[in-house]
Amino acid sequence: MLWTVIPGHAEDMARTGENKMFLPGVPIAPGVEVTGDLTVLAQASAILMVVPTGALREVAGKLAGLIRPGTPLVACAKGIEPKTDRFVTEVIAAAAPAATPAILSGPSFAADVAAGLPTAVTIASADESVAAWLAGAIGSASFRLYHSTDVRGVEIGGAAKNVLAIAVGIAHGRKFGASAAAALITRGFAELRRFGLAHGARPETLAGLSGLGDLVLTCSGPQSRNFSLGFKLGSGEPLPAPGSGPLAEGFFTAPVLVEMAAKAGVEMPIAGAVEAVLAGRIGIDEAITGLLTRPQKAEAA
Numbered sequence: 001m002l003w004t005v006i007p008g009h010a011e012d013m014a015r016t017g018e019n020k021m022f023l024p025g026v027p028i029a030p031g032v033e034v035t036g037d038l039t040v041l042a043q044a045s046a047i048l049m050v051v052p053t054g055a056l057r058e059v060a061g062k063l064a065g066l067i068r069p070g071t072p073l074v075a076c077a078k079g080i081e082p083k084t085d086r087f088v089t090e091v092i093a094a095a096a097p098a099a100t101p102a103i104l105s106g107p108s109f110a111a112d113v114a115a116g117l118p119t120a121v122t123i124a125s126a127d128e129s130v131a132a133w134l135a136g137a138i139g140s141a142s143f144r145l146y147h148s149t150d151v152r153g154v155e156i157g158g159a160a161k162n163v164l165a166i167a168v169g170i171a172h173g174r175k176f177g178a179s180a181a182a183a184l185i186t187r188g189f190a191e192l193r194r195f196g197l198a199h200g201a202r203p204e205t206l207a208g209l210s211g212l213g214d215l216v217l218t219c220s221g222p223q224s225r226n227f228s229l230g231f232k233l234g235s236g237e238p239l240p241a242p243g244s245g246p247l248a249e250g251f252f253t254a255p256v257l258v259e260m261a262a263k264a265g266v267e268m269p270i271a272g273a274v275e276a277v278l279a280g281r282i283g284i285d286e287a288i289t290g291l292l293t294r295p296q297k298a299e300a301a
């Protein structure tokens with residue numbers, strides 16, 4: 001079942017058999033019911049919450065009074081809630097206390113998944129039997145799910161990689177070459193790992209599909225909206241108005257990620273540079289010079 005909040009969208013999808021607004025050219029699979037009625041969706045045995053991080057609390061709150069107790073609400077958003085510093089499953093738990101929060105994350109462009117191209121991602125819930133059940137229910141030959149109980153690790157990887165991909169996009173936009181991009185991905189991963197470990201994530205999760213795997217994918221090129229935002233900035237284009245153009249979650253995550261890192265005493269210079277550029281406090285050249293002139297240190301420090 002596919003639910004949409006946009007007036008007339010469900011009727012349009014039912015009529016055309018296609019989600020022209022968000023996934024044009026991909027037929028909606030036969031047997032998938034489309035609805036604009038949340039009470040209908042709420043009867044499902046599990047619900048994938050595929051909305052931006054900023055809308056997660058609102059949608060989970062609307063579902064709270066409609067779902068059966070224990071229904072898994074699976075965050076598919078990759079971010080951290082601004083202002084509250086809450087990770088996505090914490091937002092679901094707060095807004096829908098009767099639900100079972102879970103998270104689905106990993107290297108997967110929606111267009112690739114929809115086209116049936118081979119994809120592997122991670123699904124996590126505190127209760128391993130719930131995660132394993134969801135993996136069996138959602139997985140297919142082309143959409144391979146690994147299950148985990150490291151909810152925090154999975155949600156941190158997805159949130160941080162978007163910010164770091166903006167940095168890599170900037171480097172490509174500035175024509176810095178593949179060597180610089182590899183350095184940024186590697187040192188960016190060191191930041192993601194430090195942040196994750198400081199917040200209770202398991203190292204193997206951070207190095208897995210939802211962490212390193214998704215960082216690599218999102219830094220791979222313009223199919224990523226976060227990479228593309230960085231690329232445009234690196235090419236000299238102005239910052240688009242917030243909320244205009246395709247959703248780049250890293251834009252919204254950067255300030256809260258950097259603030260939480262500072263509170264936890266975690267060094268994240270690349271994420272910090274991205275945040276400062278997006279906030280307009282420094283220019284791209286100044287950010288790059290700042291990163292390159294940091295004091296030398298041991299690689300594993």
Ligand SMILES: NC(=O)c1ccc[n+]([C@@H]2O[C@H](COP(=O)([O-])OP(=O)(O)OC[C@H]3O[C@@H](n4cnc5c(N)ncnc54)[C@H](O)[C@@H]3O)[C@@H](O)[C@H]2O)c1
Pocket residue numbers: 004005006022050051052053055058059076077078079108109110111247249
């Ligand atoms: N597109 C991808 O390849 C992909 C892959 C993995 C994860 N994600 C993550 O999924 C999340 C959503 O991204 P997307 O690509 O689907 O974005 P999108 O902009 O393509 O679609 C967002 C969807 O959320 C709905 N929505 C927005 N605000 C809403 C609200 N207040 N109430 C109800 N519905 C609302 C929109 O109608 C739309 O259907 C993001 O956190 C993103 O990082 C995206």
Ligand SMILES: O=P(O)(O)OC[C@H](O)CO
Pocket residue numbers: 078106107108109110162165214217218223224225226227247248249
């Ligand atoms: O287009 P992006 O940058 O939001 O990335 C989409 C997915 O998160 C990649 O796994």
